[in-house]
Amino acid sequence: MAAETKLSHTAAMILQAIHAGYVYGFSIMEVTGLPSGTVYPAMRRLERDELIRSQWELQSIADSEQRPPRKYYKLTAVGKTALESSRKRYPLLERLFPVEEAQQV
Amino acid sequence: MNLNLNLAFRAMNLSMLYAASLLVSVDRREEWLSEWKAELWHVADARIERSAFCWHTQREVAAFCLGSFADAQCLRRQAWDEQSKAVNVHSSAMQCLLWLASLFVLCAILACLLPGVRAEYDTVLHPVRPNLLLIAATNFDDHQVPAITYAEFQNWRSSYQRYFDGLGFYRTDTQTVALSATRNGKFIVALASTNMMTLLGLPVRGANIAMDTDRSLPQVILSYDMWVRSFGSDPHAAGRTIRIGEQIVRIAGVLPCSSWKPPVNPDLWLLVPDAQLASGNQDASGYVVAHLTKIGQQAMDTERISVTVRGMGDHEPSFCGIAINGNATGPWRIYLFALFLAALALPAVTSLSMSESSFSSHRPSWKQSMSRWLFLCAKLALISSIAYFASLDIAYARVGGYSETAELMQLMANFLLCLFGFRWALMDQRQRCPVCLRRVTHPARVGLASQTFLGWNGTEMICVGGHTLLHVPSLPTSWFGAQRWLYLDTSWEFLFADLTL
Numbered sequence: 323m324a325a326e327t328k329l330s331h332t333a334a335m336i337l338q339a340i341h342a343g344y345v346y347g348f349s350i351m352e353v354t355g356l357p358s359g360t361v362y363p364a365m366r367r368l369e370r371d372e373l374i375r376s377q378w379e380l381q382s383i384a385d386s387e388q389r390p391p392r393k394y395y396k397l398t399a400v401g402k403t404a405l406e407s408s409r410k411r412y413p414l415l416e417r418l419f420p421v422e423e424a425q426q427v
Numbered sequence: 428m429n430l431n432l433n434l435a436f437r438a439m440n441l442s443m444l445y446a447a448s449l450l451v452s453v454d455r456r457e458e459w460l461s462e463w464k465a466e467l468w469h470v471a472d473a474r475i476e477r478s479a480f481c482w483h484t485q486r487e488v489a490a491f492c493l494g495s496f497a498d499a500q501c502l503r504r505q506a507w508d509e510q511s512k513a514v515n516v517h518s519s520a521m522q523c524l525l526w527l528a529s530l531f532v533l534c535a536i537l538a539c540l541l542p543g544v545r546a547e548y549d550t551v552l553h554p555v556r557p558n559l560l561l562i563a564a565t566n567f568d569d570h571q572v573p574a575i576t577y578a579e580f581q582n583w584r585s586s587y588q589r590y591f592d593g594l595g596f597y598r599t600d601t602q603t604v605a606l607s608a609t610r611n612g613k614f615i616v617a618l619a620s621t622n623m624m625t626l627l628g629l630p631v632r633g634a635n636i637a638m639d640t641d642r643s644l645p646q647v648i649l650s651y652d653m654w655v656r657s658f659g660s661d662p663h664a665a666g667r668t669i670r671i672g673e674q675i676v677r678i679a680g681v682l683p684c685s686s687w688k689p690p691v692n693p694d695l696w697l698l699v700p701d702a703q704l705a706s707g708n709q710d711a712s713g714y715v716v717a718h719l720t721k722i723g724q725q726a727m728d729t730e731r732i733s734v735t736v737r738g739m740g741d742h743e744p745s746f747c748g749i750a751i752n753g754n755a756t757g758p759w760r761i762y763l764f765a766l767f768l769a770a771l772a773l774p775a776v777t778s779l780s781m782s783e784s785s786f787s788s789h790r791p792s793w794k795q796s797m798s799r800w801l802f803l804c805a806k807l808a809l810i811s812s813i814a815y816f817a818s819l820d821i822a823y824a825r826v827g828g829y830s831e832t833a834e835l836m837q838l839m840a841n842f843l844l845c846l847f848g849f850r851w852a853l854m855d856q857r858q859r860c861p862v863c864l865r866r867v868t869h870p871a872r873v874g875l876a877s878q879t880f881l882g883w884n885g886t887e888m889i890c891v892g893g894h895t896l897l898h899v900p901s902l903p904t905s906w907f908g909a910q911r912w913l914y915l916d917t918s919w920e921f922l923f924a925d926l927t928l
Binding site: 346347348351357358359360361362363366367370389390391392393 | 461462464465466468469470472473490491492493494495496497498500501502505
């Protein structure tokens, strides 16, 4: 997908959330307030368009914390460029969930 | 109580995830389910208190699980989109060659499985020895009838032979044959001199197996038809014992399928020593198979000659000698002949011209032209190979062995398949984009038939890769006689940007 592609507000919010450090589906739902039926399909489309990519957590880490392994999402280079363009389009996006806040969480 | 309710809701949530997973394609289902189950665990961990039951939180978790249906649908749609992109490959050259190659493999496998085809190859691989003569009498219907008694044959064999260097005798009789304790039937048994198979030059299949068995019993050789019909082509038939009349005999092997059919097509050949042949019915007549010497070959200028034998006493009986033609045409020769006929008939069913005309001076590169010709050659080669095997399948689908009717059917099928296959290949080639070799699609009528002489009217088709437009006139005129290609320039590219080519 071209870097100049115009993203929907939802997609831009999800990209911003991932960029801010909310890297798995449930945390993105929590921070954006979007329902699961919106967040997960949007993430599928973003992954298809190669704006984000996913990776399974190591089983050993999940075992040590006694929980099932999570699937983590990460912005790609194209995704970062698309997020930059979206920030120009939606100036308030950056203020929704600043990076520092997520890192503290 | 609370724990039970929590467990019931947990089971319901999981069943929702499993139900939604059915919408996801099989190859991605497991991973998708793992992700959702992990997410559900985290949602439940964050929301549900283990000690207490709360309708509100359970509703939130159930709403979360309901979202899985939307996600599954989204993945399903993506899979469809990928499939629809793959549809664009449908008309590609590779797709066409793959289809033809699959058809070729299918026909070849089928031909290998058909017993009739194997028998046909047998007739080619094991022809009857050349320069053989069958000596008998002929009746009014031109059928060969047995005319020589064993005593006459013995007398003949013992005298000096100028024209023959090998003589064999057989006479036929219908006898009850017990194939096993429970199976018996009437079969035509040929009582033959022991040199008969050597004289005919036919290798006996399974003879090495029978060699290890008890050779004190008389040896019988099954005809190919009987082996297929009564023994179900059992490869271990050789060495078994059967009963012919009151006599127990051992199967020494099976004759290969041969294009030569003896006058009374025997089911079994019982090879017996001279003493046994002499001790039988003295008046029973049989046939003599003779191998011609060089002098005999020179004397035999036609297929049929009169043979006069010095008889016992003053009597000199005369018989008819017919050359045994054991050389089958073979499927390969029939195929080549059909191919030749199809090549001759092709101009009658379609135009052979592959010359291209275009609206502009643009010409495809030599590489594109070369790949186009290579594609045509590959198609023709595959079609002719398919025709070869498919014609064998058609001819021998219901025939277990060699037959002249099957050979005729093979010739006809081969000719028709080659002719119409080549016609299709040429017509298909004319509708392939010279740049990417895809078939042009989306036909659109252009112009009015009533204005044929005022303006162009015909069908316009486009290459899905956006390389060319093909104009085919409805009515060839002096100024628009053949189809023409219009090469599209780069300004068209935006229309085809989404296609994966």
